[in-house]
Amino acid sequence: MNARYGVNYLPRENWWYAWAEDDDTFADDLHQIAALGFDHVRVQCLWPLFQPSPSWVSPRALRRLVHLLDRAAENGLDVCVTVLDGWLSGFDFRPCWLKDADPFTDAEAVSAAELLVGEVARAVEGHPALWCVDVANEPNVLMRHLKAGGGEPWAARMLRAARAARVPVTVGVDHVPWMDDEAPIGRAFLADACDLIPVHAWPYFTGALARVGEERAWAVPDYLAQIARAASAGKPVWIQEVGVSPRWLTDVTVEDFAERMVRRAAAIPGLAAVTWWASHDISRRFTGFDELEYGLGLIDAEGRTKPIGARVAEVVAQLRERPAEPAAVAEIVLPAGRAPDLDFAEEWFARMGTIVGPAVRSAS
Incomplete structure (x- = not known):
């Protein structure tokens, strides 16, 4: 089965303040995304707008x-709906009614989040464009106070x-569970509980750029x-976020870097999908975002396809x-008791080939 190629819309x-508007600009955006050759989008349900009260989900x-x-269906695009977006584009968007409650351990807060996920799942169940439901965007970023496994319940x-939607489900963690044995949501849990194994693969945020260079x-x-394949026993791996900023590069163009990432990902055995971050730049009329966030799109804020967008579309x-x-790969063993952190990553990158890197096997 061929991999899917899409964008985080x-x-x-x-x-995503668009959830509170009456415009129909979704149609134009999604038409442009489909015209570039993508087959799916991942969308974000901005939490405070969807659940203004812990006991009430906005019908609107x-x-x-x-x-x-x-x-999306009109444009031939499938959709992954990501529900609990308390952390998005570098902002903490948790609803104000949480106040001082821990969203991951407070009984009332957890019940409220469960209500929202269930209501969203039931609202989209059976829709022809629905591909999967992702319960949250990088929830582990807000779990740093929890011990290993503390976010798994x-x-x-x-x-x-989320299974009320009757489609594959996942939880969109960042890179940390794949690199840290003490993560609050761990690799073994993700492999067991998710239908699609999520990977957020940012060269900067993982530390790879600083460690192994452009x-x-x-x-x-x-x-x-x-790493995800080694943990997941054959389940499909989804590179759910991948992107690059020209702010991070000095010796390689952002277009060349992007092409290498996409081509390399496409050769991974068992890959289900690659989803670029993001479809569009954030408009400058919305202030307060980190400068980085304004330039990560394939399409600019005026609707023009950027050179990186044209290159990624051409590669797709x-x-x-x-x-x-799918490339035949060598194998590298992760010793027992050792985390696949940047030290191990450096060994892996040193041994990677030009087609695809070594498969990882945990020592038995």
Whole structure:
């Protein structure tokens, strides 16, 4: 089965504040995304707008979500709905009613989150554009106070609620679980509980750029996918976020770096999908975001396809015409008791080939 290629959708006109608007700009955006050759989008349900009260989910927001799926279907796009977006584009968007409650351990807060996930899942169940439900965007970023495995009971409840949609479910953690044995949501849990194994593969945020440099860090999606494959016993791996900023590069163009990342990912055995971050730049009329966040799109805030967007679209078209053959890979053993952190990653990058890097096997 060929891999999917898509984007994390950021609405051009009103970012995700668009859930509170009446415009129909979703249609234009999704048409442009489909015209570039992508087959799916991952969308974000901005938590405070969907659940203004812990006991009440906004019917209007749910209708807007279904409306977006309708427009996606008209453009031949499948949709992953990501529900609990308390952390998004570098902002903490948790609703104000949480106050001082821990969203992951407080009983009332967990029940409220479960309500939202279930209501969203039931609202989109059976929609022809629905591909999967992701319960949260990088929830482990807000779990740093929890010990190893401390976020797993929360994640298990959210995943059970998401199954009301009757589609594959996942929890969109960042790179940390794949590199740290003390993560609050661990690799073994993700492998067991998720239908799609999520990988967020940023060359900067993982530390790969600083450790191995521009000449090799474009292979970080491959590295993290190999760790995920080793943990997941054959389940499909989804590179759910991958992206690059020109602010991070000095010796390689952002277009060349992006092409290498996508081509490398396409050759990973068992890859389910690659989803670029992001579709569109954030408009400058919305202040307060980190400077980085304004330039990560394939399409600019005026709706023009950027050079990186044209390059990624060209690569995707070539991969659709001639899918990458899953590469035969060497093997590198992760010693017992050792985390696949940057020290291990440096060994992996030192041994990676030009096609695809070594498969990772844990020592028995």
